[in-house]
């Protein structure tokens with residue numbers, strides 16, 4: 001049968017400019033460029049191109065450009081090109097379609113329908129260049145009240161505080177495992193986190209020895225595969241996160257193919273080299289909230305109650321009561337991962353169709369925790385599709401304490417969102433273990449860029465606060481009065497707890 | 504005799520003032536009215552008010568409820584509720600004169616009430632009698648259309664309306680009351696409707712607050728308070744200040760100074776420079792009360808039965824002046840207001856941003872250095 005499958009992209013090469021240096025062949029991990037030495041002819045496998053743009057930027061004469069393929073099926077509003085291609089792919093393979101990065105369907109973004117307030121006359125805006133502007137955020141359990149002993153001018157604390165993470169900016173690097181991404185990517189984020197005074201998550205793949213110097217700025221993860229989990233690992237990090245689910249694939253587990261389990265990964269994950277690393281869908285020791293509570297306290301016991309324990313869940317329909325249960329079960333923070341969250345590998349059907357937008361999830365979890373009077377028991381960390389400082393500000397105004405950024409961090413490291421992370425062939429040295437490809441990411445340069453991104457967003461956050469007439473991020477938290485909705489329906493406004501613009 | 508005022512100022516803001524007699528001697532309302540009139544440039548006539556402490560010595564042990572009713576129906580419904588919840592010792596109209604500047608829109612009544620012992624095992628009676636009264640106040644304000652509790656403390660009362668402070672004073676005959684502590688407020692409202700209930704002072708139990716400026720962190724503060732059972736009625740952002748003091752000081756037992764640290768904490772940079780154990784205490788206060796922190800440009804005067812506190816935002820975006828004489832402590836938006844009523848000022852100063860000025864009966868006034 002004819003494979004009537006138009007390519008997504010076409011590779012155009014300016015023949016005049018091309019000097020036949022063959023560099024593009026070495027640069028493209030997907031085998032698009034081919035040169036027949038005998039016939040002295042180029043062949044481009046357009047159907048394999050993923051538009052990572054690596055070859056285009058590495059070509060010494062800038063001869064290459066990658067374009068969207070003009071060849072498409074006859075247009076149809078329901079049977080879109082993508083739908084038809086998916087069906088054909090599955091008819092060919094009989095398999096689940098695998099993909100990577102975040103949800104690709106054009107769902108509306110609530111962040112883009114929320115606008116921030118600004119001061120005019122009655123309350124002066126504040127210039128962050130002249131006045132102090134504070135972004136520091138503490139993540140963890142807070143007491144209901146503090147007891148203070150006072151004598152004349154001396155003042156002494158009598159309440160014992162639970163362990164908290166101190167963030168100089170309310171933005172952290174999300175959990176992405178070593179194995180799904182390279183050690184160079186991990187190192188870049190670890191250094192940046194330490195430099196800026198925030199944290200990065202290890203993901204479920206353990207902590208490589210090269211990360212030890214930054215361990216006080218690293219959050220370790222305990223996921224259903226329990227890779228790398230041992231006492232030293234737990235004690236080494238600054239906090240522990242139990243991953244129940246993730247926004248890109250709620251309700252399902254993970255799978256790192258054996259061929260990616262190199263010697264170093266096998267050592268870090270504590271599994272045999274070459275064996276598949278399977279994370280089951282549920283934790284096989286957690287079938288209820290009581291079981292979760294037991295794990296939380298087991299981890300706290302193991303670390304002598306010195307490390308906060310977070311629990312991460314995907315934002316699903318019932319997220320509010322689940323989050324309340326998690327906080328009541330003893331978690332110091334609940335991490336909510338929205339349906340736009342990225343991933344290194346996920347079945348497309350899960351990535352695109354499960355879960356709810358993070359904006360709605362933050363609003364309802366914050367509201368429910370307040371209604372139950374336990375908002376201070378734990379922090380809310382939001383993740384999944386945070387693209388800019390404005391998204392951060394809006395997430396905080398909706399009720400989050402801090403956010404995790406994953407995709408944005410990778411983009412800072414050079415990722416072009418080609419969505420081929422699951423192939424292990426990342427052309428930019430990020431989502432790969434290939435020693436040659438890994439050389440493409442210099443951890444020093446990576447750290448500089450990742451730190452720059454945090455600094456730039458922090459700077460913008462300060463400007464946003466200044467415009468709002470606030471000089472501290474905590475006065476924005478859950479301050480939904482400073483948000484207005486544009487073009488949102490009444491039930492949506494009610495869920496988000498914001499008024500429509502003009503009201 | 505009250506001066507008749509005409510409003511000529513162009514620059515208008517809110518103005519606030521307060522006097523506390525350190526020895527608890529009661530002073531007639533005349534001086535606070537003069538202080539208030541001195542700041543007439545700051546008002547636009549859409550709200551003025553006074554609170555006096557010590558005005559009902561004969562009924563000192565009872566809660567004095569000052570109520571506004573829009574009509575007789577609201578009054579009847581409220582009285583039904585009152586009879587169910589408390590024992591009314593005495594009730595009467597608040598004496599008023601007609602003034603042409605203020606159309607008399609409301610029935611203003613006062614009730615002296617107590618909570619009989621037998622009510623203590625009721626569901627609404629949580630732990631303390633004050634919580635029971637708070638619940639009653641919230642129920643009236645929330646559930647009875649056209650009724651509003653203007654004040655609910657003991658041996659004190661709030662007199663407020665939509666109008667210039669001098670007209671409000673004349674209407675309520677404020678000059679006839681004697682109090683050891685008075686506060687006043689004239690309003691230039693920019694953000695909340697000019698209704699009687701929305702005028703200042705804002706009160707709950709013994710707490711009264713007058714406020715100039717805006718609480719930009721209102722949404723954050725309101726949600727924090729709601730999680731603790733307070734109901735904000737959106738009449739004015741000032742209400743959160745009263746509730747925060749009630750929560751932190753009365754319910755959680757912090758001192759006024761520590762509460763001020765929680766509400767207008769020093770910047771992290773300052774905290775880091777503090778010696779131990781102060782640093783840990785301040786860090787814990789900021790971490791715990793981050794949502795209680797007041798942000799935005801403001802000056803407030805907060806009073807309860809024995810204390811008057813002046814507080815500014817952390818970068819002092821609104822004026823506040825403090826002064827003391829032999830027996831009185833003054834706080835005001837403008838120095839002129841203090842000089843108008845006191846010739847023998849011993850000390851007069853502008854408190855630093857975020858530092859509370861605490862004046863307590865039988866004590867020296869202090870500016871607490873927390874910044």
Ligand code: SF4
Nearest residue numbers: 028032049050053055
């Ligand atoms: S996959 Fe990347 S490197 Fe290969 S041809 Fe396409 S853009 Fe170039």
Ligand code: SF4
Nearest residue numbers: 415416418419421426
């Ligand atoms: S990490 Fe690499 S493979 Fe994944 S989307 Fe980014 S560029 Fe593509």
